[in-house]
Every structure is written in structure tokens, then in C-alpha cells.
Amino acid sequence: MTETNQQLRLAAFPKGVPQDNDFEVTIEAVPNLGDGDVLVRNHYASIDPSTRTSWVDTGSFHQAVKLGMLVNAGTGGEVIASNNPAFSVGDMVMGGPGLQDYSVTDGKTLQKIDIDLAPLTSWMGGLGITGLTAYFGLLDIGDPKPGETVVVTGAAGAVGMIVGQIARIKGARAVGIAGSDEKCKFLTDELGFDGAVNYKDDLYRGLKETTPDRIDIVFDNIGGPMLDTIMRRLAMRSRVIISGATSQYNEPEIYGPKNYLSLASFRARMEGFIIFDYADQYQKAREEMAGWAKEGKLIFKETLVDGTVGDFPAVMRQLYAGENIGKMLLRLPGAPR
């Protein structure tokens, strides 16, 4: 083949917010297919705040992402050639070795997706790992009961917007915390959240107003001092679900929740989870979420940014700056417009 393949590789372990020169664009020929190989043209790259956590020099041989390796962003695209009976040209797939225009693999890391159920962008968001994180974190760790109050941080983000909507499907009240009035309006007016608070205003006051019966479940994607403020509003026997700490991934030292002793005062618990533990239940969860989407109870939303693989660091900085609503995806040149 004569097509060239643009790839993004890690060139340095970022200090703070990832900069362009922490990465290097390499250009290779698209390799020929061997027996059993599949060629995918990637359409989208997933922009996830937690990807940043693997770009730390642990000094370990087992380090997941080493310098020179492809950047570990999730990708999704279309099979354009296949020597593998499990894949046909035109299949839409997710997965692969990292961020590049084309991938050639043996297909083992590829997941075929059903675009009759939902488009690829939804599969990379609401039906992807971010949506599954919302689903299993909220339902398995939080276990919301009708009438309980769920507060979610990063509420207009890929995970948060699903958390609040599923909370409401389960009969709980959903209050979202987000970083702009526009996002708050989106949460209440378009997604049906019961309340939303712009954390750039007076967060504690906003929480008091929107959670009159205090907070039964916190679904935290952000961490930092925001979590401390929220923990002042815990209800008895509340659950604090630790999903992520986006505010901390670029910091040299993690901010620990100073109000953790309120776990005792409120007989509360703080609990973490790893989404991969639920892998055998993904399919069932996706079918349930797709069903809710068809009924109009669950809305998926993506922010698409057009660019090449080299634009990935800039789009990631937009994510950290809170410029997305819903799942943020880099739309690569190969994607249909």
C-alpha cells in the first residue's frame, strides 16, 4: 500500500499539563497484511482525562506506556482490508494498539460494534468505557434508591452526564456540578437533571440549595478541594464513589480529601472500582443503555474536534480546560463527514 500512516508517540513524560513537545508525530507506510491480519482506518480517538495517569515514569519494566510507544488513546474506525475471517471490509470496530490513522492487528484487541444499535461515536462514549464506568460505578457501588440524592462532579463530561441520567432512570434525584452556566443549563434543560451547580460560583451554597435532604451518593470524577466541599453535605450512610480525579492528574502531588473524617460522622463509605472487573457484564449493560436511548430516557452527547493525530495534545488540553460537553472525540481525517 502506498498510504502513509501518521502516528503519535510519547516523547517525554509530561510535567503538569501535557504539551505538544511531550509527543512526536511519526509517519510510516501502512504495512502489508499478513495472514489473519486486519487493517482498520481509524475515524476517532477518545480523549479521556485518565489517559494522562499512564504517562508517569514509574521506573518499572512493566510500565504500560514507555517513551517512543504509541500514545494509548482509544480509537475507533472501519475495517478496510481483512485477511481475518472474523472481520469483513466495512465492519466498524473499536480498539487497537494506540493513536494512528491506520492500524494493522491480528484482530484480538478489536471489538466489532453494532451500528444498528448506535453510531460509532456513541459506542466510543455512552456505550464505551466512559458510559460503562457510569453504569457500573453508580449501580454496583452506589446502588441508588428511589428518592435518594445523587451528586456527580464533572457532570457535563462523558461519565458524569450518564451518571445523572441513570440516577434519574432509577428514581433518584440527580444534581450535577459543572464549570459553566451553559453546561448547567444543558444538564437541567436537555438531560433533565433535577439541579446543577456551577462550581465557579459558591459551590457550598449551590449544594445547599439543590440538595435540601443532603447527599446520599457522590459520584466523583474530579477530586481536589471540590470533593471536600461536597463531603460537608453527606447524608447518613452515604456512599462516595471514587471514579476519577481529573483535577489532580496534572498536579505534582494528589490532594487528599481533608474531610475524610466525615465518613465516620455520617457512617459513610468511600469506595473505588475498576471497570474491567465488569467485563463479563458489558454486553448486558450496553443493551440496557441502548434500550434507554431508544426510549429517549438516555441521551448521548459528544463533542467532536476535527484534527490529525498531532492535534491530540491540544484537544486534551481543551478537555482539561473544560471545553467539552459530553464525550470528547478527536475526529481524524479518515472519518466520514
Next chain:
Amino acid sequence: MTETNQQLRLAAFPKGVPQDNDFEVTIEAVPNLGDGDVLVRNHYASIDPSTRTSWVDTGSFHQAVKLGMLVNAGTGGEVIASNNPAFSVGDMVMGGPGLQDYSVTDGKTLQKIDIDLAPLTSWMGGLGITGLTAYFGLLDIGDPKPGETVVVTGAAGAVGMIVGQIARIKGARAVGIAGSDEKCKFLTDELGFDGAVNYKDDLYRGLKETTPDRIDIVFDNIGGPMLDTIMRRLAMRSRVIISGATSQYNEPEIYGPKNYLSLASFRARMEGFIIFDYADQYQKAREEMAGWAKEGKLIFKETLVDGTVGDFPAVMRQLYAGENIGKMLLRLPGAPR
């Protein structure tokens, strides 16, 4: 009556470690008994690190301990006069309005204790709130399984020494963290702990050596950076029980656990509890613990310091300096020697 009653009152909200001039000794005549009243001569005052947490000016009308009020230490002693049919002269009791030589009450806050089961000092320690804290925190929140590893901080203290012993009774391994080699030796040689680490040495290294299968349950009485170090050794699905944070009670700002994100990596939870929620089960727990004590499986230990009510702040400072082994009690002049 012509006896005088020495009392200790809060004179100022302490900044940092409580100082003598944060308190005031007052001397009153012992009041005459009204109908239904009970006169108790106190023998012991309980020295508990958490008492400090109520000496903070919250500005609230409902503040538990206001300036001028009796210091809220637990007391235990003997009934020496009674107009209340529920109490007889010679009864041993715990409870009362605060720290003083004599108390006159209507008996409602007094608990009669059975000295055939254990002496008063054990009732104020192992069978008292500290022992119950160990019992319910470990068994209800931690739920140790045979072969699991339990690490307890403040292990040579009133709560910690009971935690480790009950862990062993339940078939778990007990590793204690304490502040001197002498305390560590006491834990392993006298109480049968499987391991002990002096945190003034290399704590992480000591934990690695004593918890080869990592840590299933943390029972934390201390907080601060020590908890962070321990959380680096969590096992999958581990439980971090938040009982207290003695290292933080004198600090202007609580140190939050920076490693709280490892709750996610290890599918772990951090959970608090309030001992008073278990009040209807105290009696059963005390009988079980007293039974273990009679069988020699559970050892109670107290550090008694002789003094008057005015010595309370100094003894409390000794506690914060780690000079006690087991429950620390101020032995008042009225106590039998």
C-alpha cells in the same frame, strides 16, 4: 456535706496541643442530694485523644462543650450516697456530667457496672467505649476472614490493642503499628500479634516485611501521612476502617489521605462508623469480650497515672506523646490504691 469538689472546666479553646491554661480548676461544695439523686465519688477519668475534637469553637449554639463547662472526660467511680432506688451505696458506676471528684446526678447518665465480670479499670478501657469501638469497627465494618491480614495503627493504644487481639481470635493475622520498640515487643510478646512495626523506623519497609500478602483490613486510629504509607500496601477488595485520627486532632488543618485513589486501583473501600449506633448491642459484646478475657484470649491493659483533676491536661499531653500502653486513665484521689 462538707467535702469539697474539685472540678475541671474549659477556659479557652486550645490552639494545638491543650495547655494547662486552657483549663480552670474550680472548687465547690458537694451539693446536697435531692429526691432521686445519686452521689458518686469518681475514681478514674478516661484519657481519650478524640475528646480534643469537641474543644473547637464552632460558633454554634449547639456546641457540645462551651467555655466554662465541665471538661467532657468519661469518669467512673463508686456510689457513696443515694436517694435513688436504682442505685445503692457501693455500686460501681460509669458516666456523669464531666471531670470532677464528686458528681450528683439523677442517675440517668450513670451505668452500673458488674465488677464480678471485670474491674472498673477494664470497664473504662477494654469493656468501655474504646473496647467497643475496636469490637464493632473491626467486626461490623471490617468483617475479618480467617487468614486475612489486619493492620492497626496506634496498636498499643486503648482501641488498637483490642483490635489486634480480636483479629487473631477471628483467625486473621494481626500487625500493629506503634511508636516504640518497647510497644512493638509488648504487642508481639504479650498480646500475640503476628507482627509489629515501629513507625519511627522505615514504616513502608516494615510493612512489606510483616504483610507479605498485603493488607486486607486497615483499622486506622492515627491518620496523617502514616495512613498514606499503609494504603500503598492495600490488597484487592480491602477495607480501610476510619476509627480516628489522633495525629491530626491538634493540627490546624486535617491531612487528607493523598493515596485515596488507590481505593480504585484495589477495589477497596474506606468506611467510618459511630460507636453509639451499636448501643443496643453493647451488652452482648461486653459479655463476649469478658468471656474471651476469662479464657485468656483477650488481655486488657491500662496505664494509670495518679493525679488530681487539674493534672488532666498534662496526662492528655502524655497520651499525645505516646507515653501510654493500653488505655490511659487518670487515677483520682478517691480511687482505692
